[in-house]
Amino acid sequence: MQRRNFLQKLVLAASSIGVAAVPYATARLLAPAEASSLSNHLRPPGALNDENEFVKSCIGCGLCGEICPPKCIDFDKRQGGDGVNGPFINPEKKACILCMKCTEICPTDALTEVPREKVKMGIAQIDRAACYPWVDRGVCGACVAVCPLGKNAIGFKFANMYRPYVKEEGCVGCGMCVEICPHPSLPIRIVEPGEGSVTKHTI
Amino acid sequence: MKTDIKVFFLWRHLNKLRWLIMSLVFFMLVFLPFVHVYQTYVASFSYDLLTQSEKQLFDIMEAVTSPFVTDPASQLDAIKGNTWSGNFFGYKISDPLAVAGQMAASISVYWPFFLSGLIPIILTIIFGRFFCGWICPANFLYELNTALSLWLQKMGIRAGKRHFDRRLKYLVLALGLGVSAMTGSVLVSMIYPPAIVGREIYFSIALGGFGAGLVFFVLTLLFDLLVSRRGFCRYVCPGGALYSLLGHFRLFRIKRIVENCNDCAKCNAVCEFGLDPLRDDFGQECNNCAACIAICPTDALTFNLSIKDKENQGPGHLGKKYQQQNSQLPEDKNATT
Numbered sequence: 001m002q003r004r005n006f007l008q009k010l011v012l013a014a015s016s017i018g019v020a021a022v023p024y025a026t027a028r029l030l031a032p033a034e035a036s037s038l039s040n041h042l043r044p045p046g047a048l049n050d051e052n053e054f055v056k057s058c059i060g061c062g063l064c065g066e067i068c069p070p071k072c073i074d075f076d077k078r079q080g081g082d083g084v085n086g087p088f089i090n091p092e093k094k095a096c097i098l099c100m101k102c103t104e105i106c107p108t109d110a111l112t113e114v115p116r117e118k119v120k121m122g123i124a125q126i127d128r129a130a131c132y133p134w135v136d137r138g139v140c141g142a143c144v145a146v147c148p149l150g151k152n153a154i155g156f157k158f159a160n161m162y163r164p165y166v167k168e169e170g171c172v173g174c175g176m177c178v179e180i181c182p183h184p185s186l187p188i189r190i191v192e193p194g195e196g197s198v199t200k201h202t203i
Numbered sequence: 204m205k206t207d208i209k210v211f212f213l214w215r216h217l218n219k220l221r222w223l224i225m226s227l228v229f230f231m232l233v234f235l236p237f238v239h240v241y242q243t244y245v246a247s248f249s250y251d252l253l254t255q256s257e258k259q260l261f262d263i264m265e266a267v268t269s270p271f272v273t274d275p276a277s278q279l280d281a282i283k284g285n286t287w288s289g290n291f292f293g294y295k296i297s298d299p300l301a302v303a304g305q306m307a308a309s310i311s312v313y314w315p316f317f318l319s320g321l322i323p324i325i326l327t328i329i330f331g332r333f334f335c336g337w338i339c340p341a342n343f344l345y346e347l348n349t350a351l352s353l354w355l356q357k358m359g360i361r362a363g364k365r366h367f368d369r370r371l372k373y374l375v376l377a378l379g380l381g382v383s384a385m386t387g388s389v390l391v392s393m394i395y396p397p398a399i400v401g402r403e404i405y406f407s408i409a410l411g412g413f414g415a416g417l418v419f420f421v422l423t424l425l426f427d428l429l430v431s432r433r434g435f436c437r438y439v440c441p442g443g444a445l446y447s448l449l450g451h452f453r454l455f456r457i458k459r460i461v462e463n464c465n466d467c468a469k470c471n472a473v474c475e476f477g478l479d480p481l482r483d484d485f486g487q488e489c490n491n492c493a494a495c496i497a498i499c500p501t502d503a504l505t506f507n508l509s510i511k512d513k514e515n516q517g518p519g520h521l522g523k524k525y526q527q528q529n530s531q532l533p534e535d536k537n538a539t540t
Contacts, residue, residue: 020374023394023439024382026422030415031393056309056387059301061288062402066239066409067280069246077406077414084393085402085414101280107288107295108305108316 040090042175042190044073045119046103046111057110060085064102064111072096089121091175091190096121098148098174117149122173122190124154124166130187133162140164143177143188168193208462210505218497221336225343228286232340232401236408237264238279246276285401286338287392288319295319298334298398299327299449300442304389307380324449331450335436335443336475336492341396341420345433346475348424352432363430366477367438369488373448376441391441396420433475443488451487452510457496459483463503464519470495470504480504483513 044064048054064087065073072094073087089096098116106112124143128134133141139162147154152170154177157163164177173190181188241264244253250261265275272278283290288297302320306312327334335342352362379391392398399416407413423435436443459480470480473494478485480495496504501521518524 016368016371016374017378020371020378023375024379024390027393027415027419030418052387053309056389057305057313059288059297059305059389060392060398060402061284061297061301062405063284063288063290066235066283066405067290069243069276071239071243071409074410075402075406075414077410077412077416084389085416105280105283105290105295107290107297107301107319108313 040092042089042091042096042121042173044068044087044089044102044111045096045098045100045116045121045172045174046106046114047121048110048112049120054110055086057108058084058086059108061107062087063105063107067101067105069099069101070094070097073102089175091178092186093179095175095179097176098172117152117170117172119172119174120193121175123168123171123193124173124175124177125189125191126164126166127187127189130183130185131164132183133164134187140182142180142182146176146180148174148176164188208460210460210463210502214493214496214504214506215499215502216497217493221492221494224337225340225346228338229340229343231282232285232404233408235283235285236405238268239283239405240409241265241268242276242279285398285405286334286340287395287398287401294322296322298395298442299324300391300395300445301389301398303380303445304383304391307383308387308389310384327446327449328452329454330491331453331455332443332446332488332490333450334446334490335440336490336494339397340400342436344400344424345396345427345436348427349432349475352428355428362428362432363434365431365434367431367434369437369477371438372440372444375439376444379441394419394439395442396423396435396440397442433477436475437477437488446490447487453487453491454508454510455491456507456509456512457485457489457491457493457504458507458509458513459516459519460503460505461516462520463501464521465501465503466519466522466524467500469498469500473498483515485512 043051043054048057062075062085065071065075072089072091074090074093076086076088087102098119100113100116103111103113126134131140132138141156141162141164144154144156144164149170149172152167154164154166154171157165173193175190177188178186178190237260241261244250244257244261250258253261268275268279280290281292286298288295288301290296297316297319299320302317302324305316323334356362375394376391379394383390393416399420403413403417403420426434431438457480464481466481468481471478474480475492475494476488476490478489496506503519518528520526
C-alpha cells in the first residue's frame with residue numbers, strides 16, 4: 001500500500017513537472033531556427049568575448065537597440081533556446097558608429113564599457129580579387145574615408161594607389177566600411193580576429 | 204443599516220488610479236519606440252531624405268518633445284526601455300525575475316545588476332505582488348481580455364472557467380530557473396508576458412516586424428479566453444510566482460471589515476486572481492489591485508498595515524446568514540426561560 005502511495009506521488013510529481021514544462025516547450029517550438037554567419041551577425045561593441053558568457057549575461061531587454069542612434073542593432077526575434085532575443089548588428093544593412101552608448105546603458109554589462117579602440121567585434125577583410133582599386137577598375141577609397149578609427153585601422157598600401165588594406169592591430173570590426181562599400185558583392189567583410197586570410201597577404 | 208465603521212474614502216478610488224498608471228505604462232511602451240525612431244532621424248540630420256509619413260512622425264515628435272528638451276538626440280535617452288529592464292533618469296531598474304534569471308543562468312551574482320533590481324524587490328516586499336496589478340503591461344491587455352470574455356458571455360459564448368492548482372506557477376518558476384542554469388541562457392524571459400509585450404512593441408514599431416513572442420502572447424490570451432479566466436497569471440506566470448514569494452510577508456494588505464460586510468460576494472467575482480476576499484483568504488497572491496475595494500457596495504474592504512491576513516471572520520454582519528444566527532439566539536433564550 002505504501003509503495004502504491006509512493007508511486008502515485010511519483011507519477012503526480014512527474015506529470016506536474018511535465019505540465020510546468022509546457023510553456024517553455026511551446027515558446028521553444030515557436031522560435032524559428034535561424035542560421036547566423038558571423039559576417040552579418042556581429043555582436044554589439046563591448047560584448048563579452050566568449051559567446052557563451054555573453055548569452056549567460058544578456059537578459060534580452062533590448063535597451064541596447066533602443067538607445068542606438070543609427071538604429072543598427074537588430075534582434076534575434078526568437079524566444080527560445082540559445083540566446084534569448086540577443087542583439088546583433090548586420091553591417092551590410094546598418095553599421096555600428098562606435099558611439100558606445102549601448103555599453104553605457106546595458107544593465108548586466110554583457111556589453112562592457114571599453115574605449116572604442118579596444119572593441120573587438122571582428123576584423124575587416126578585403127577580397128583583393130573583387131575590390132575595385134585592387135583589380136585596377138578605378139579609384140575608390142570609400143572604406144578608408146569612412147573608417148571611424150582613421151589611419152590606425154585602414155590605410156593605403158602605397159601612396160595614392162587607393163588600394164586599401166586593413167591594419168590588424170587597429171581594426172575593431174565595426175563594419176562602417178562594409179556599409180559604405182560600393183561594390184555589390186561586398187569585397188570587404190567582417191570576420192573573426194585571426195580568421196582572416198586575405199588581410200595577411202602582402203605584396 | 205450602516206455601521207459606524209468608516210473606511211478612508213480614497214481607497215475606493217484607487218482602482219481608477221491603478222487603471223491610469225497601467226494605461227500610462229502601456230502608453231510609454233508604445234511612445235518610447237517612436238521617441239527612439241525620432242532620435243535616429245535627428246542624429247542622422249536626414250529630415251530632407253525622409254518620406255512623407257516619416258516627416259509627419261518627425262514633426263509630431265518634435266512638437267511633443269521640444270518643450271522638454273533642447274537636444275533630443277542625447278537628452279531623450281533619459282527614459283528608455285521597458286518594464287523588463289529600463290533606464291529612468293540615469294537609474295537602471297530591472298525586473299526581479301530578470302535578476303533571478305540572470306543569476307541562475309550565470310550561476311553567480313553580478314552586483315551592479317542585482318542593485319538595479321533592488322528597488323522593485325524592496326517595493327515588492329512592502330506592497331506584495333503590486334507589479335502584477337499596477338504596472339505589468341501584459342496585465343493591462345489581460346484585463347481587457349477579461350472584459351472581452353464578459354462581452355462574449357453576454358452574446359452567448361461561454362468563456363472558459365476551469366480551475367487548476369495555483370501552486371503550478373512556483374513549479375514553472377523553479378523549472379525555468381533550473382533549465383536556465385543548465386543551458387546558460389535566461390529562459391524565463393521567453394514565457395514572461397510583460398517582457399514579451401515590451402520587446403514586441405519595440406520590434407513592431409522601430410524594427411518593423413513582430414517576433415515569435417507575439418504568437419506566444421496570443422496563445423496565452425486565447426488560453427485565458429477559452430480555458431481559464433486569467434489562467435496564465437494565476438497558474439503559469441513565473442514572475443507572479445517570484446513576486447508572490449517575495450511578498451509573502453508584505454506590509455500592505457487588504458482587510459475585510461466583517462461588521463460592514465453583507466456577503467454579496469462581488470469581491471470574489473471581480474477578483475482577477477481568483478482569491479477569496481469574502482472568507483478573508485487573500486494570501487501571498489493578492490496583488491493589492493483594489494478592484495474588490497472599488498466594487499464593494501458597503502465599504503467593507505480597506506487597506507491595513509499587517510504582515511498577516513486575518514483568520515476567517517465568518518459571515519458578514521449585514522448578511523442574512525449572520526442575522527439569522529444572531530436573531531435565533533435570543534429567541535432560544537426566551538424559549539428556555
